Amino acid sequence: MSTENQDFEPLIIAICCYWCSYTGADLAGTSRLQYPTNIRILRVQCTGMIHPNLIVEALTSGADGVLVCGCHPGDCHYLEGNLRAKSRADAIELMLEDFGLEPERFRLEWVSASEAQRFATVVTEMVEQVRKVGPSPYRVAVE
Amino acid sequence: MISLTINKQPIEVTEGTTLLGAIEKLGMRVPTLCHHEALTPYGACRLCVVEIHMDGRPPIIQASCSYPALEGISVCTDTERVKRARKVVAELLLARCPDSEVIQRVAAEHGVREIRIAKKNDDCIYCGLCVRMCEERMGRSAIAFTGRGPRRRLEPPFRKHNRVCWACGACDFICPVAKEIRTLSSDTVPLIIPDAFNIDLNARPAVSTYYPQAVPNIPVIDRHFCVHLNYDKCGICEQVCQAKAIKYDQTDQDVEIDVGAVVLAPGYEVYTPSTSQSYGYGKYPNVVSALQFERILSPSGPSGGHVHRPSDQTKPKRIAFIQCVGSRDHERDYCSAVCCMYATKEAIIAKEHAGADLECDIFFMDMRAFSKGFEAYLESAKALGVNYIRCRVPVVSEIPESRNLMIQYLTEDDHKLSREYGMVVLSVGMLPPKDARALAAITGIDLDQYGFCHTSLFDPVRTAREGVFVAGPFTEPKDIPETVAQASAAASKVLSLLHDVRGTLIKPTVYPPERNVQGEEPRVGVFVCHCGTNIAGVVNVPNVVAYAQTLPGVVYAENNLYTCSNDSQERIREKIKEHNLNRVVVASCTPRTHEAIFRSTIRQAGLNPFLFEMANIRDQCSWVHMHEPEKATKKSNDLVRMAVAKVKLNDQLYPRPLEISHDALVVGGGVAGMTAALEIADHGFQVHLVERQEELGGYLRSTRYFLEQEDPQQGLRDLINRVKTHENIRLHTNATLTEVHGSLGNFSSKISISGNGTTEEITHGVVIVATGAESYSPVEYLYGEDTRVMVHQEIEQQLADGAFKGTSVAFIQCVGSRNKERPYCSRTCCAETIKHALKLKELDSETEVYVLYREMRTYGFRETYYTQARQRGVIFVRFADDNPPVVTGQNGRLSVTVRDETLKENIQLLVDHVVLAPATVPLETNKELGQLLKVPLSETKFFLEAHRKLRPLDFATEGVFLCGNAHSPLAVDEAVAQAQGTAARAATILSKDQIDLEPTVSCVVEENCDGCAYCVEPCPFKAITLVEYATEGETKKRVEVDIALCKGCGTCMATCPKKAIFVWHFKPEQLQAEVKAALGIMT
Secondary structure, eight states: OOSTTTTOOOOEEEEEETTTHHHHHHHHHHTTOOOOTTEEEEEESOGGGOOHHHHHHHHHTTOSEEEEEEOOTTOOTTSSHHHHHHHHHHHHHHHHHHTTOOGGGEEEEEOOTTOHHHHHHHHHHHHHHHHHHOSOTTOOOOO | OEEEEETTEEEEEOTTOBHHHHHHHTTOOOOOSSOOTTSOOOOOSOTTEEEEEOTTSOOEEEETTTSBOOTTOEEESSOHHHHHHHHHHHHHHHHHOTTOHHHHHHHHHTTOOSOOSOOOOOSOOOOOHHHHIIIIISSOOOOEEESOGGGOEEEOGGGSOOSSOOOOOHHHHHOTTOOOOHHHHOOSOOOOOBOGGGTTSSBOOSEEOSSTTOSSOOOEEOTTTOHHHHHSOOOHHHHHOTTOOOOTTOOOOOOOOOOSOEEEOOOOEEOOOOTTSTTOTTTSTTEEEHHHHHHHHSTTSTTTTOOOOTTTSOOOSEEEEEEEETSSSSSOOSOOSSHHHHHHHHHHHHHHHHOTTSEEEEEESSOOOOSTTHHHHHHHHHHTTOEEEEOOOOOEEEETTTTEEEEEEEOTTSOEEEEEESEEEEEEOEEOOTTHHHHHHHHTOOBOTTSOBOOOSSSTTBOSSTTEEEOSTTTSOOOHHHHHHHHHHHHHHHHHHTGGGTTTTOOOOOOOOOOOOTTSOOOEEEEEEOTTTTTTTTSOHHHHHHHHHTSTTEEEEEEESOTTSHHHHHHHHHHHHHTTOSEEEEEESOHHHHHHHHHHHHHHTTOOTTSEEEEEOIIIIITTOTTOHHHHHHHHHHHHHHHHHHHHTOOOOOOEEEEOOOOEEEEOOBHHHHHHHHHHHHTTOOEEEEOSSSSSBGGGGGOOOOTTSOOHHHHHHHHHHHHHHOTTEEEEOSEEEEEEEEETTEEEEEEEETTTTEEEEEEESEEEEOOOOEEOOOOSTTTTTOTTEEEHHHHHHHHHHTOOOOSEEEEEEEESSSSSSSOSOOSSHHHHHHHHHHHHHHHOTTSEEEEEESOOOOOGGGHHHHHHHHHTTOEEEEOOTTOOOEEEEETTEEEEEEEETTTTEEEEEEESEEEEEEOEEOOTTHHHHHHHHTOOBOTTSSBOOSBTTTBTTBOSSTTEEEOGGGTSOOOHHHHHHHHHHHHHHHHHHHTSSEEEEOSOSEEEOTTTOOOOOTTTTTOTTOOEEEEEEEETTEEEEEEEEOTTTOOOOOHHHHHOSSSOEEETTSOHHHHHHHHHHHTTOOO
């Protein structure tokens, strides 16, 4: 990958379900695990409530990446909202192509309430992955 | 008081405050390496230099940690001159300790790119923290600086290890460059405080939180190790705790509580193998207990979830699990019931964490995967390559060089093999709780021979003392679902006992009238929490406050030391009134712990609790970006901006009260259904009990004797009598449920009575499914062709009636269970066979009894009867899963040919009778009933509960509960506990005057909905229906939401192409506003 993106600090929206991943993110804090500052976490009840449009709009409004985190399959508080999110992920990737966006800008991961380390790792990987892809073509000046 | 300004901000401090103290009081930061608030200022590292302006004089550069705050001075913490001075200091430090990672980071932060002076390659920066700590706080002076100038050294007195040092490790703890100071003054191994939560695998401090998710999540001081409590020294925690929460003089208190009932749930004690035992536990570091291994696998455990062995923290190539350690032996003739499955689970997770190439061997005697879903799980483990070896391991030895472990064992074909393992995990069993005897003496309950609490089959949670109930492994080793069921059962017993005084101690919170803010321009107040230093130590809180004040809609912002403290909450209420705020944002910790508190705070000030948002700038910011203060501050600003954007769009929401019916419907009149009905009736509610047959009793009617010496028919008669005479029970026999409408709290159902052809309509608030199961009717082993081949129920009648004739019997296990068609274990048949075998031996000890089995799954206390059966001469013959016995008629007797997997020989048995252990199979009607109640079935066609472990009695559909064999095959005491448990679950609804439904549910935007119905099928709670309606002469369609069923998951919202359905509080425009705000786009 090109080295010109090394100094680029991507801005990534992380949408976390309240029952598992948001709790896992909190546990990363309680455990003082360190990860890059590039993410802004948005809380939803379930990954199943995230309309594909929300993700596409985030990316076309200038987010460099969107990370969606939900419960592991079988652990969903609402039975199978996470599986719905999974099935929508493919559609989202197709939509990104239409908007000229790289698939690396979107990622869906399962993080349980106890997987603080996994949350930190996923965020770190996502930041690096998006850093390599470079700034979003839709990026606007952020104050 | 002394007044001064820092970076142009005025501040007042008490006399004697240092400049650094004043700076920190303002929430600002300056770097320092030698300062600690618990120690006297030293001014050694000079990193904390600031520029001081006094009138008339040229500005001076001074270390802020040792310079006093003086009246009228003006201090600058980040001028160019200060930055240059700090850079020089950083370069000097780096030249002294070029290898220290901490110093490298400090140098980089100050812009040092190269070292221009001679490197000293030292490992000490002479900050003196350790010297001060040892002298001032530990009162020891076991280490000090000697020499001057270039000869300055950190040394113990006389440069010798000394007894003044008590090896407490405080020096190492406080050293900023991680030098091992303690080793200079002492050769004593420091006192390690073992972390009990991680079963001593790692150390913990003398003041610590038990584990990250502990409830309450508050640190405690361990009085056995605290230096202050033992030696009256240290005392640092009291000084640094800004909340002033440390109270050293707290002592144990005797508290008296008046109660009407007691529930004993003391759990169990894990068996600890002694070091002298042959497995080397406590002797070989890489032999661990399964609970220790569980911690090793845990992401919050000592190795962060990496499969590392204790001796050298490397990944083992091969792990052995040894089963039945402390179970099924001479001292403990019972099975701990959980170890087979936890070993299987740990093997699977170990392979997940360490990679599929990790080999896992499980040494076992019988693989007891008897519970719901376990057989399939066991098969999945085998498919993943977990290796099961049937052998009781005699001894584990260590190879000293590698610290690997050797196990010698016999293979199934009698070959002696040796295998080397990187780790050995002992599947340790369950013991009664340590203090069981003392507890029994206090409470007057009876214990059994091992020390578990004695209970009976029909009353599994009742103890010998009235009003004292029991739940969990204290009654018998058991898994989580059985424990949860018993816990609910105990709750039910308490509810029955105390139903007259139910709710009398509840004091409802009284709030002032709510102010309607609809239509007002948003007036947002933002409260930013320091959380002591938890947030303010990283994030520049004043900066966040200043930033919040610039945001559109924000009319007030302030910072608080602890926003959640009582006085801060009072301030929030005052500020709401003072500034006429109609929205509030708190930037602090996580909504998971504090949202409810702050919602209540603003409600007390007359605002709707939903006009509130939190910005999580601690758990998700300051704590995870501890070394990036500037970026963390910027992120905090962003998080506040997001919360403000969201809160401006928040609606006033109200819980929706739902009037409910207080009657219950119980479907099924077997032991589970009758028990559930009686329990609910005993709580004081009306119950409709519906049984499809003419007689009550179900399965139990054909049970004539129990393994446990209790009388089933007496128990059944008692149950039936109580049901028939209970004033709160309406019994419907010959009755079938034909229609169910409505939902939680408000069901209306139709019951059709066969015979007289009538139908009755009833209303009820809850449904309990207790429809049971049936027995498999075998098609194998000549059953139905030869009358000498029987099933369990048939020999039971013959034995009970004295009609049995014969001198030899062969039992065949797993008939119809654990096969392709029914890939589950029927759980009860092994114990049933033992019951009949013992009965046969009791009637005539000369009777030849053979049991042909695949695994003997006599879990829990059933094991002891298995032992008895062997002692009384019952012959057990194990056959392979894929090689069942063959039964033929021969010369007036039955011939059973089987390959004995223990002898590795084909044997032929000539017997008078063959008795089959038939599977328990789900009812054909489950599907129909499931559709009526909108509840699902599992793959094996039993009913599927909401959560296997934690909610075994609930369906995901609220107001519908499950117990007995409809759940899965169960023993009588287990079915009774479940049934009693469902009553308590039902009471959570029935005992309320009305139910307050969460307002954060779906809402249809009628003008947008065109009735496409995309959202109907995905709704996991069947809360959405498509309806037709007439408008302007046309028939149109749209969806409707039953808010009693909706849980607000939002699957519908994400499915809708027309923005015609949304979840309150998570409306698309709210989420969009948050996203845009995160991107810096304000609306």
